[in-house]
Amino acid sequence: MLQKIHRFDKRQCMVLILPVLALIVVAIGCDNQHYDERMQMRVQKLDSDLMNRWSTSGVVVTEITPNGPAAKAQLETGELISYVIAEYPIKTAGDFNDAMKKGLEEDNNLVLYLQDKPPLRIALRRQGDNVGFSVEGSGTVRVKAVVPGTPAANSNIQVGDIVEKIVDERKIYSLDDYKKTLAKLSKHQITFRTTELIGVKIAAVSALGDLGDVRAIEPLIDIFENSTELSLRKASISSLQRLVELSVLNDLFQQFQRANVNQLPADSLQPQHLEAAAILELLTVDRAENTATLAAPFGTQFRQRSEALYEKINEGQLAELVQEYIQITVEPEQEIRRACLTILGVLKPVSAIEALVAVLDNPAEIPGIRFQAGLTLSQIGEPAVDALIAAFESGDTGTKDIAASALGGIGGTKARDRLILALENTTEPAIQLTLVDAIAKIGDTPSMQALERQRAQYQADDDSGIRIFLDEVFKNLEHKSM
Amino acid sequence: MKRVSIAFTLVLFVLGCGTQNENLAKGKELIKSDKRRKEERAVREFKLALDQKTDNAEAHYLLGLYNSQEFYEPNTMDWEAASVTERGKHMFLAYQAEERKYLERLVFETLRDDDLDIQNAALDALERVYNQGDRKQLLSQLQKAIKSSDNRDRHNAHWVLGHLGKDDPNTIVPILVKLLEHRRTETRLNAVKALGEAGSEAAIPALATLIESGAARSKRDREEPEVRQLAVEALGKIGGNAVPELVKIVENKGSSLRVDAIRTLAVLGDAKVVEPLLDALQEQSNRDVVVPLN
Numbered sequence: 044m045l046q047k048i049h050r051f052d053k054r055q056c057m058v059l060i061l062p063v064l065a066l067i068v069v070a071i072g073c074d075n076q077h078y079d080e081r082m083q084m085r086v087q088k089l090d091s092d093l094m095n096r097w098s099t100s101g102v103v104v105t106e107i108t109p110n111g112p113a114a115k116a117q118l119e120t121g122e123l124i125s126y127v128i129a130e131y132p133i134k135t136a137g138d139f140n141d142a143m144k145k146g147l148e149e150d151n152n153l154v155l156y157l158q159d160k161p162p163l164r165i166a167l168r169r170q171g172d173n174v175g176f177s178v179e180g181s182g183t184v185r186v187k188a189v190v191p192g193t194p195a196a197n198s199n200i201q202v203g204d205i206v207e208k209i210v211d212e213r214k215i216y217s218l219d220d221y222k223k224t225l226a227k228l229s230k231h232q233i234t235f236r237t238t239e240l241i242g243v244k245i246a247a248v249s250a251l252g253d254l255g256d257v258r259a260i261e262p263l264i265d266i267f268e269n270s271t272e273l274s275l276r277k278a279s280i281s282s283l284q285r286l287v288e289l290s291v292l293n294d295l296f297q298q299f300q301r302a303n304v305n306q307l308p309a310d311s312l313q314p315q316h317l318e319a320a321a322i323l324e325l326l327t328v329d330r331a332e333n334t335a336t337l338a339a340p341f342g343t344q345f346r347q348r349s350e351a352l353y354e355k356i357n358e359g360q361l362a363e364l365v366q367e368y369i370q371i372t373v374e375p376e377q378e379i380r381r382a383c384l385t386i387l388g389v390l391k392p393v394s395a396i397e398a399l400v401a402v403l404d405n406p407a408e409i410p411g412i413r414f415q416a417g418l419t420l421s422q423i424g425e426p427a428v429d430a431l432i433a434a435f436e437s438g439d440t441g442t443k444d445i446a447a448s449a450l451g452g453i454g455g456t457k458a459r460d461r462l463i464l465a466l467e468n469t470t471e472p473a474i475q476l477t478l479v480d481a482i483a484k485i486g487d488t489p490s491m492q493a494l495e496r497q498r499a500q501y502q503a504d505d506d507s508g509i510r511i512f513l514d515e516v517f518k519n520l521e522h523k524s525m
Numbered sequence: 526m527k528r529v530s531i532a533f534t535l536v537l538f539v540l541g542c543g544t545q546n547e548n549l550a551k552g553k554e555l556i557k558s559d560k561r562r563k564e565e566r567a568v569r570e571f572k573l574a575l576d577q578k579t580d581n582a583e584a585h586y587l588l589g590l591y592n593s594q595e596f597y598e599p600n601t602m603d604w605e606a607a608s609v610t611e612r613g614k615h616m617f618l619a620y621q622a623e624e625r626k627y628l629e630r631l632v633f634e635t636l637r638d639d640d641l642d643i644q645n646a647a648l649d650a651l652e653r654v655y656n657q658g659d660r661k662q663l664l665s666q667l668q669k670a671i672k673s674s675d676n677r678d679r680h681n682a683h684w685v686l687g688h689l690g691k692d693d694p695n696t697i698v699p700i701l702v703k704l705l706e707h708r709r710t711e712t713r714l715n716a717v718k719a720l721g722e723a724g725s726e727a728a729i730p731a732l733a734t735l736i737e738s739g740a741a742r743s744k745r746d747r748e749e750p751e752v753r754q755l756a757v758e759a760l761g762k763i764g765g766n767a768v769p770e771l772v773k774i775v776e777n778k779g780s781s782l783r784v785d786a787i788r789t790l791a792v793l794g795d796a797k798v799v800e801p802l803l804d805a806l807q808e809q810s811n812r813d814v815v816v817p818l819n
Contacts, residue, residue, distance in 0.1 A: 074742045075740045075741065075742055082816060087740065087779050088740045088742070088779065089740065089779040089781070090739030090740050090779060090780050090781035090782070091739060091740070091744075091747055091781075092739060092750035092753075092781045093779070093780075093781040102779075103778045103779035105779075112816050112817075113816065115816075115817075116814050116815060116816040116817070117814065118814045118816070119809055121776075121778040121808060122778070122808075122809055122814075123778055123779070128813070230818075231818065232815070232816070232817055232818045233815075233816050233818075234813050234814065234815045234816070235813070235814045235816065236811070236812075236813050236814075237809060237811060237812055237813075237814065238811055239808060239809070239811050240778075240783070240784075242784050243783045243784055243787070243805055243808075244805065244806060244808070246783070246784040246787040246788055246791075247775075247787055247802040247803075247805040247806055248806065249788075249791065250787050250788065250790060250791030250798070250802055251799070251802055251803070251806075253791040253792075253794075254791060254794060254796070254798065254799060254802075256796060256799045258799050258803065259799065259802075259803070262803055262806050262807075266806065340764070340792075340793055340794045340795070341792075341794035344794045344795070344796065345794070347796075348796070
């Protein structure tokens with residue numbers, strides 16, 4: 044009997060409990076979203092680990108009702124609201140005290156605006172904390188007294204200062220926080236401060252560099268030129284660099300594309316391109332099997348994209364742009380100048396020669412970058428010879444050194460003859476060594492004869508650095524020819 | 526006469542057992558010793574033991590464990606017989622002779638070996654068990670292992686399940702999906718990884734749900750960030766129809782996994798990704814938006 048009653052009770056309970064449970068579940072399910080009637084928009088809770096991973100909190104706007112206040116303020120869906128800011132105009136001493144009290148409701152940031160003075164941040168931690176000054180007046184509110192020894196006294200607040208307004212910045216930690224804050228500030232004009240997750244943009248920029256799609260070029264250039272975030276600019280120039288490096292492999296990828304295959308005999312492809320593509324991990328080369336196989340998924344997909352990318356990059360706009368940014372006066376960030384130089388080295392635009400020589404010849408520039416400019420000029424090759432010779436003739440020791448190296452890298456009769464002439468007429472030891480090195484790099488018969496003449500000249504001089512260096516050079520050459 | 530012949534047979538039997546055990550015992554003794562090239566010599570003994578009794582479980586197992594290609598000249602018969610597959614076959618034969626004992630041993634012991642060849646041989650053996658042996662037993666042992674408190678067991682089980690799932694997603698994926706509800710975070714984590722390795726699109730909805738749970742209100746309903754991160758990686762491994770799911774993460778500005786999703790998509794190289802990435806670049810930067818009082 045007892046048992047029966049028991050069972051009956053249980054069932055009755057269930058009848059009551061189940062709908063309640065169901066309601067709770069529904070309520071919880073919907074509770075990560077909230078429709079804000081005042082703003083006429085829907086906001087959503089953030090993933091709870093965003094705070095830990097990206098130090099970001101707030102709510103995200105998921106929907107905006109047309110013509111509502113949010114829409115009129117041009118808030119956009121997807122924006123992440125991390126602060127709600129209210130302004131309290133101060134017309135009377137009472138306004139001031141009310142604003143202070145309101146600010147103390149939460150552990151918040153109040154910003155005090157005094158006329159003709161920079162804004163001051165007031166940090167109040169608890170109820171009862173003293174601001175350190177008092178105010179008086181109606182219509183115009185002025186500072187009446189400042190309590191000595193308080194932070195207020197140490198800041199720039201002076202008796203007689205006019206208090207204009209107090210701005211209350213409230214950080215939003217959660218959806219509940221948002222709801223509460225908006226309810227409390229229902230009578231005030233509100234400003235939303237939105238946060239950008241810089242990490243997301245950086246990741247997107249890098250990904251666009253990896254994808255090798257032509258559509259990325261203009262947006263990347265736009266960020267590079269206009270963003271105020273250095274990290275983002277750095278990411279965008281290195282993505283552009285990657286796209287440029289990809290674009291020069293177009294010939295190679297077109298061979299695959301035309302044959303509509305992902306594998307070709309390795310010896311049917313240009314060895315230099317093949318090597319470059321292998322370094323970029325776009326394909327794998329098997330010498331024993333004589334195969335070059337595009338790496339999936341990227342290599343195989345890029346086959347279809349490479350031509351458009353190549354054409355876009357060779358329109359010339361990019362080469363022109365980066366020429367500007369190799370100058371230290373335009374771009375203070377050396378990492379970016381370096382990336383721009385690398386891009387020029389790949390694109391080899393003759394139009395960049397003048398700008399490159401200017402970098403090479405700039406004593407204010409760091410030596411590594413001056414040297415890279417020289418290297419870039421030697422990548423451009425023959426057309427840069429005249430400019431390099433001119434730089435060599437007029438420049439300081441540093442310039443001479445770099446220009447000589449670059450000329451050695453380019454080679455050719457003109458460069459060679461000028462280098463030999465210079466070697467025969469210079470007595471500056473540092474330059475001599477560079478010249479010997481550059482001439483040895485060219486290594487044709489007239490070059491070697493010139494070096495032999497130098498060796499004969501310094502034969503007697505035991506301590507001469509140039510003689511030791513020449514011996515070394517010849518030893519290496521013999522070693523190579525063996 | 527009859528008695529004599531019985532006795533003779535007995536003597537022969539005992540002798541037979543004796544010599545067989547002798548080789549096995551000798552081999553095992555060698556392994557324990559610190560003699561030079563002990564493993565190579567032990568393997569010879571195990572082979573002799575098998576010559577005498579082809580279904581000697583222990584000899585099969587030990588041969589699978591120790592027979593290494595390093596002992597032989599490449600491309601010889603002995604060398605071929607020491608391949609991972611052949612070693613796996615031996616381990617499987619050990620299992621066939623003594624199912625319970627060797628199944629447990631393979632899952633909880635052999636897979637833990639530091640030698641990659643041995644791990645692969647064990648995997649090969651377990652794949653054979655899956656296809657030719659007691660599949661139910663195997664799956665129950667693997668589930669026990671992935672729920673284990675020992676990280677090595679969980680890791681090994683995920684590895685095997687991932688491989689099995691590649692060949693037979695219809696059976697394995699539902700098992701792994703169910704494991705996503707397990708109370709132990711590390712078990713769920715390994716189940717997620719296995720789903721990625723299985724690479725079946727059937728796992729996409731379960732992974733998507735898990736990823737979205739980051740914004741759930743109650744902590745109980747939220748999956749741990751590291752598991753969710755791995756779920757994004759798993760979607761990347763699945764590819765194909767998982768791409769739109771990854772794009773959805775990129776587009777969800779409240780998601781903590783946008784960066785992970787972007788990186789995953791970049792590796793996949795799918796052109797469909799370009800648009801959402803460009804959209805992400807267009808997002809409004811930090812700014813103040815004033816909403817006037819009505």
